[in-house]
Each structure stands twice: as C-alpha cells, then as structure tokens.
Amino acid sequence: MSDAVVTTAAxxxxxxxxxxxxxxxxxxxxxxxxxxxxxxxxxxxxxxYAPNAIDPSIAFQSPSxxxxxxxxxxxxxxxxxxxxxxxxxxxAAVGATALSLVLGVAWGFGAAxxxxxxxxxxxxxxxxxxxxxxxLFGLVFIAAFGTDLVNLIVVVGICLSxxxxxxxxxxxxxxxxxxxxxxxxxxxxxxxxxxxxEIFPNTTAHLGxxxxxxxxxAVLLEASFSFVGLGVQPPRASWGTILQQGYLYIYQxxxxxxxxxxxxxxxxxxxxxxxxxxxxxxxxxx
Amino acid sequence: MLxxxxxxxxxxxxxxxxxxxxxxxxxxxLPGDPVITNLGATPGVSPQTIxxxxxEAGLDRPILTQYLKWMAAALHGDLGKSYFxxxxxxxxxxxxxxxxxxLAFLGVSxxxxxxxxxxxWAARHPKGVVDTSLDAFWTVTLSLPAFIAGIFxxxxxxxxxxxxxxxxxxxxxxxxxxxxxxxxxxxxxLALAGAPLLYRFLRASLLEQMSESYVRTARGKGLTxxxxxxxxxxxxxxxxxxxxxxxxxGYTLGGSVIIExxxxxxxxxxxxxxxxxxxxxxxxxxxxxxxxxxxxxxSLVVDIVYAAxxxxxxxxxxxx
Numbered sequence: 056m057s058d059a060v061v062t063t064a065a066x067x068x069x070x071x072x073x074x075x076x077x078x079x080x081x082x083x084x085x086x087x088x089x090x091x092x093x094x095x096x097x098x099x100x101x102x103x104y105a106p107n108a109i110d111p112s113i114a115f116q117s118p119s120x121x122x123x124x125x126x127x128x129x130x131x132x133x134x135x136x137x138x139x140x141x142x143x144x145x146x147a148a149v150g151a152t153a154l155s156l157v158l159g160v161a162w163g164f165g166a167a168x169x170x171x172x173x174x175x176x177x178x179x180x181x182x183x184x185x186x187x188x189x190x191l192f193g194l195v196f197i198a199a200f201g202t203d204l205v206n207l208i209v210v211v212g213i214c215l216s217x218x219x220x221x222x223x224x225x226x227x228x229x230x231x232x233x234x235x236x237x238x239x240x241x242x243x244x245x246x247x248x249x250x251x252x253e254i255f256p257n258t259t260a261h262l263g264x265x266x267x268x269x270x271x272x273a274v275l276l277e278a279s280f281s282f283v284g285l286g287v288q289p290p291r292a293s294w295g296t297i298l299q300q301g302y303l304y305i306y307q308x309x310x311x312x313x314x315x316x317x318x319x320x321x322x323x324x325x326x327x328x329x330x331x332x333x334x335x336x337x338x339x340x341x
Numbered sequence: 342m343l344x345x346x347x348x349x350x351x352x353x354x355x356x357x358x359x360x361x362x363x364x365x366x367x368x369x370x371l372p373g374d375p376v377i378t379n380l381g382a383t384p385g386v387s388p389q390t391i392x393x394x395x396x397e398a399g400l401d402r403p404i405l406t407q408y409l410k411w412m413a414a415a416l417h418g419d420l421g422k423s424y425f426x427x428x429x430x431x432x433x434x435x436x437x438x439x440x441x442x443x444l445a446f447l448g449v450s451x452x453x454x455x456x457x458x459x460x461x462w463a464a465r466h467p468k469g470v471v472d473t474s475l476d477a478f479w480t481v482t483l484s485l486p487a488f489i490a491g492i493f494x495x496x497x498x499x500x501x502x503x504x505x506x507x508x509x510x511x512x513x514x515x516x517x518x519x520x521x522x523x524x525x526x527x528x529x530x531l532a533l534a535g536a537p538l539l540y541r542f543l544r545a546s547l548l549e550q551m552s553e554s555y556v557r558t559a560r561g562k563g564l565t566x567x568x569x570x571x572x573x574x575x576x577x578x579x580x581x582x583x584x585x586x587x588x589x590x591g592y593t594l595g596g597s598v599i600i601e602x603x604x605x606x607x608x609x610x611x612x613x614x615x616x617x618x619x620x621x622x623x624x625x626x627x628x629x630x631x632x633x634x635x636x637x638x639x640s641l642v643v644d645i646v647y648a649a650x651x652x653x654x655x656x657x658x659x660x661x
Binding site: 179182183184186187188189190191192194195196197198199271275278279282283284285298302305306309312316319320323324327 | 355356359360363364367368369370481483484485486488489492493495496500507591592594595596598599602603613614616617618620622625626628629632633636637
C-alpha cells in the first residue's frame, strides 16, 4: 500500500514538474504584460516629456538617459511617444477584442444551438468571410467606414470575429453533449436559458484563451493598418504610426523603428505565451 | 471521384459569388461615394455635374442592379474603370499582377523549402537537438509579425551590410538577376511567416504516421529510417501537407499586401492600399475579389488533387 502511495506521489510530482514551467511562464508573461499596460496608463508619471512636444534643436538624438528611446525628426521624445502610443494601441486592441468576443459568442451560440438552417447560414457566412485574406477583408471595411480610431476598432473586431465564431461554435457543440446540459433539459429549462445559464459559464476558460489570441492579433492588425496609413491618424500616435514614421528614417535612426517594433513584438509574444499556458492550465480544457 | 469533384466545384462557385457580393455590398454600405469625395469639396462644381458624373459611373442605380451589371461585365473581362484615373481596372490589375504573383510564388516555395527538410529530420529524431532548436526558432518567428521582420531584415542586410537593395522592383523581363535581388528580402520575409505553420503541421503529421503499423512493417522488413520516413511516412502525409500549403497560399497573399508596401513593390497589395486611400471602389473590389478567387481556386485544386491521391479523403468529405 505504501508503494502505491509513493508511486502516486511520484506521479503527482512529475505531473507538477511538467506543468510548473508553463505555469511560471504564464505568471511571468502575465506580470510583464501588466507592467507594459501600467506603464502606458501611468505614462505621465514615467516621463516628463509631452508626446507631441516639438523641439527641432534636439531632433534625431540617439537613446540616452535624457531620452531613453531617443528623439524623432521633430525632436519629440520617443519614450513618451511609445508609452502614450501604447494607450491607443492597447486600448484599441481591448476594444476590438471585446467586440470580436461579443460577435463570436453570438455567432457561435447561434450556429450551435439554433435551427439547422441558421447553423448552415452562419457557418457558410464564416466560410465566405474567411475566403478573403484577413488584411484585404479589413481594407474593404476601412474603405467603407473611413479611417478613424473608432472605425479601426470596429474593423479589427469584425476581422477577428469569423474565426472566433467558429471556435465558439465547436466549444458549444462539445458542451452541448455534457451531462449537465441533459440534466437541465430534463428539468425543463428552455434552450436559450440553458445557453446563458449553463453552457456559457462553462465556455469562459476557452473564451479566455480566445481573448488572449485575439488581443495579440488585434495589436498586429492595428499596427499593420496604421503602418500603411489606414489606421490611427495623426496627430494621434499608436505603435503602428510611430513605426510608419520611423521607417521613413531607417537610414538615419534605426532606434526610431526599433522601439515601437519591440513594443509590438514583445506584447504579442507575451500574449501568445499567456494564451498557450491558459490552454494547458488545469481549468482550461482544450 | 466525379461526384466529389462536382460537389467541390459547386462549393467553390458559391464561395466566389458570395465573396464578390460581400465585398461589393460592404463597399456600398455607408453613404459617401467617390464622385462626391473627388469633386464635392471643389468650389464651383454644380449639383448637375455631380449628378451627371454619378449617373455615368452608375452610382445612382440600386445596389443590386449595380452588382449584377458589374458581375455580368466582369465575366466578360471588363472590370470597369478607375473612378479617378479613368484607366480600365483590368489594365491596372494586369500591370500589377506579375509582381504579386512572383512574390507569392517565391514566398510559398521558400516556405516549403524551409519547412520540409527540418520536419523530415525532426520526424526521424523527435526531441533531438535539431527538433528542439527548430521548434524554438519557429516559435519566435511565429510571434514576429512579417512586416516587422521585414523592417529588421532590411536594416541589417540592406542598410547596414549593403548586400541587397532596400526597396523597389525591376520587372523580370528587364533584368532577371536584379529582379531576383529585389525579391530576396520580401520573399524571405513572407517565408518566415509561412514556414513555421507548414513545419509544425508537417512534423505533427509525420510523427502521427510514424506510429502507424505500415511503418512498423517497413522497419520490420529491414528498411533504414531514411526510406521509412521519406518513402512511407512522407508520402502518406502529402495530402494534409498539400491542404496546409493551400492555406499558406492564402496566408501569403494576405501577408504580401503589407510586405509590398514595406518593400515598395508595385503589386496588387499596394494597388489595394492606394485604392482605399482614394476610395476608388472599382479597383479595390476587383483586387480583393481577384485575390480571394485565386485563394478559393487554389483550395479547390488542392482538394481535388488530394482526393485523387487518397480515396479516403473524398469519402470523408462526401459523407460529412
């Protein structure tokens, strides 16, 4: 009997040791992400320069203690610009992610629990939307809505919703077969109250993973659209627009593109790590 | 097989019609049209002139009529005119098509070249040094947006080292060597985005095949690992691999929009971006529909080839 206890303890330890690095990874990545978000929110406390304060006498200064990320062609402090730009980029990404989740949940629940015809229509619509390469799909909506921060959030949210809808549908289809749903049916609950009260709470782990993935993609789409001049418009600055301006001066000042690029890459990497570890965490079946 | 092909072609036609309708209607969803954008702010333009121009462009008719007319003309190769330059859209597309086609072709080929050897090696020695380091490498490139990778590569290889031109395009017929020099960086950049997906997928599917009983049989009859992986496991992974390659084509076509902008390549992607800036619907809708059509047709061809190679695939599909 003691043998059995030892083996289970050993197995438990092995299980934990396999899981631990991932968990630590999630905690580290999540904390770093929080640092980035807080730095952007509390930007005024971290930098004394206004993001749009022009001073041509100090144009194109390399990174130094006075200007951590250097200065741009108008002598604006790039550290402030990246911090304040993060407010726009991350704010837009949060908005777009929220929209994509709302649309995705409506799309997925409607398809999975609606009448077969509804499922067919919704899923074929997703097929059609996904037959258009994502960037071009976004360009069509930008052309229709015009360039503006709110429009950009809506367009990115729309771009991310077909894949979200499909994923939510597959999750709901799997949950629908679970015993607790049958029990609710036996109690006489209606279809949509089961959806809202029983199935939805059980999909939150998956929705968390989806939110992290969508958020990473939203940061990417914002940067892509802004980089080609169709996203955030001056005088507003986001990581994508700073990158666009910096790219014009790549011969003179590499640090100009380096820092906004790093902000985008590091944020996306951290979000992807969080998504991966949520996926393998004990609560997240998937 | 014929039944499968017919069904598959029908699906593709549906997708083609539906994507073109979606693009067409979304572009006309909100008020504001190109004639007004173009002339509305110009002083001295009478409402009559605006009405005449809108009529000439067909913008005063119901959307469904506009769509059907556009569709009928498009099937005859007439995509209408640019609202601004008055050039036929089909000419504009023709002048931009070669650059995008070459870029996408090189990008997809490089993705396959990067992905296949590593995946074959990783399948022979799973968890080995090569497998682990490739996995780490592709994980990093997967989180690195292609256009940012492109900017970094431009800086280090073109600006700093001066090995390659930073941006621009030379037609292949004018100077093949210079043309390829200009395409090295953009194609490599696109492959950095496509190869990791292809690599992971192929590795997973090879490892799945390696545990099949026919692989055991092949080993049992005394074959060495190399022919087991290449002639047996790889051959059986070809179908799913082709499917993934088809998806990579779509992925690369989408990615090339921004990559063309980064590298100053006058292709369909940069044409699409220019047309959004000018709200030139005719160009934008034709480019988006054309690129989507290429993607849809690629998937169709891939699926039919897959079904021809592997009868199980067509049975699976037609029963679902």
